[in-house]
Amino acid sequence: MKKELIHSAEGFYNALAKDYHLVYQNWDASIQRQAKVIDQLIQKYLAQKPNKILDCTCGIGTQTLGLSGLGYTLHGTDISSASIERAQREAEKRQLSATFQVADVRYLQLDVAGRFDVVISFDNSLPHLKDKGDLLLAAEGIKAKLSETGVFLGSTRDYDLLLKEKPRSTQPITSTTEDVKTITFQLWDWREDNTYIVDHFTLKGLNDEFETNVRKAEYAAFTRAEMSHIFKEAGFTTIQWLMPEESGFYQPIFVALP
Numbered sequence: 001m002k003k004e005l006i007h008s009a010e011g012f013y014n015a016l017a018k019d020y021h022l023v024y025q026n027w028d029a030s031i032q033r034q035a036k037v038i039d040q041l042i043q044k045y046l047a048q049k050p051n052k053i054l055d056c057t058c059g060i061g062t063q064t065l066g067l068s069g070l071g072y073t074l075h076g077t078d079i080s081s082a083s084i085e086r087a088q089r090e091a092e093k094r095q096l097s098a099t100f101q102v103a104d105v106r107y108l109q110l111d112v113a114g115r116f117d118v119v120i121s122f123d124n125s126l127p128h129l130k131d132k133g134d135l136l137l138a139a140e141g142i143k144a145k146l147s148e149t150g151v152f153l154g155s156t157r158d159y160d161l162l163l164k165e166k167p168r169s170t171q172p173i174t175s176t177t178e179d180v181k182t183i184t185f186q187l188w189d190w191r192e193d194n195t196y197i198v199d200h201f202t203l204k205g206l207n208d209e210f211e212t213n214v215r216k217a218e219y220a221a222f223t224r225a226e227m228s229h230i231f232k233e234a235g236f237t238t239i240q241w242l243m244p245e246e247s248g249f250y251q252p253i254f255v256a257l258p
Contacts (some may be wrong), residue, residue, distance in 0.1 A: 006095050009128040012061065012200075012209065013080035019202045019213070020060045020083070022184045027062070035066025037249045038153060041242075042072075042118055045151040045255065050117030054145055056138075057125035058104050059089035061098070067100040077103035077112055106134055108141030114145050121154040124251065128218040130195050132230060139234035146258050152236070155251040159221040166190045181206055194221045214231040224252065232257050 013020070021027035023224040042050060050224050058076030060083050068074045068091065076098060078084050084100045091098045092127045103111040105121070106129070123129060129135040142152050166195075172185040183203040190196045198217045203210045228239040230253075247253050 001091065009217065011081045012215055013078070014082040014215075015088045015215045016200065016202075017060055017080060017082035017132065019184075020086075020101055022175065022182050022202060023173065024062075025173050029063055031066040032069075034063055034249070035070055037247060038063060038067060038120065038122075039070055039072075041153055041247070041253070041255070044155075045257070046117065046149070050150075052114070052116045053118040053120065054108075054112065054116040055120050055122075056103075056108060056142060056145070057121040058087055058100065059083045059125070061090050061100075062137075063120055063122050064098050064100075065090055066097060067092060068096040069094065074098040075112075075116070077105070077108070079104050082159075105129070106137040106141065108138070109144045111118075112145060115146075116145055117147050117150045119152045121152075122177060122251075123155065124157050124219070126154060126227075127156055127219045127222055128217065130218060132226075135220075135222070135227075135230050136234060139236070140230045142256075143235050143258055145204070148258060149258060152231075152254070152256040154254045154256075155169045155252065156222065156227065158252050160223050162209075163194060163221050163223065179206060181205055183210075195219065196221065224254075227254060 024030040049240060053072050053074050055074060055076040058064045058078050061076060064074045064076040076087055081102050084102050088100050126135060126138060129138055168188055170186040172183050174183050185201050187199040188196045196219055200215045202213045205211055224241050231239055236256040236258055240255040242253040244250060
């Protein structure tokens with residue numbers, strides 16, 4: 001078993017980039033499904049089709065690829081160079097025109113040029129910023145990158161619920177492709193300050209022979225009230241949360257208007 005002692009978001013996703021699609025049972029289907037939900041939200045909150053969308057924590061491109069496939073103009077940024085490299089390859093493979101660059105979400109004002117009609121950050125990316133000061137920097141950068149009539153859309157785990165239960169693991173996700181079976185799951189180690197360390201397991205193999213990789217990451221379990229307060233401090237005037245039963249997305253969605 002290969003175990004990587006990695007706690008930074010950059011290191012975690014550099015190590016995970018080649019396997020990240022395995023967190024979904026069917027990544028291509030998830031790309032399309034998520035794009036459909038986000039597309040509906042964009043149409044709901046913007047009077048006209050946006051010219052440019054910034055995915056400021058794009059990873060390997062799950063949301064960027066899907067929205068680009070719907071005809072939107074996407075620029076994806078991420079702190080992980082390995083994730084950006086893979087996202088570029090995935091876009092080229094699908095003949096999509098999305099562009100990508102390595103950038104830290106805390107320093108969008110310095111690293112990313114221009115302003116955007118929509119900024120997005122999905123799949124629980126922002127809680128990697130365990131310090132509230134860092135999260136405020138990200139929120140301020142997101143606001144600076146938005147046009148005056150733009151909208152920020154993001155998603156996090158339902159920490160209001162998770163903090164009550166503090167689960168120790170996630171359900172395993174399995175898939176079989178090209179005669180290789182894969183299993184992914186996470187173990188969560190909670191701390192008193194409501195941060196938690198994730199051991200992310202990826203098992204690949206067949207029958208009784210499996211290769212196991214463990215990558216580590218750390219998150220802060222920000223409640224919806226805490227997230228809303230920080231984004232208001234950054235200058236956003238309107239904050240709204242959409243729960244899965246309302247949006248059709250698998251995580252609570254955060255909507256912020258400047």
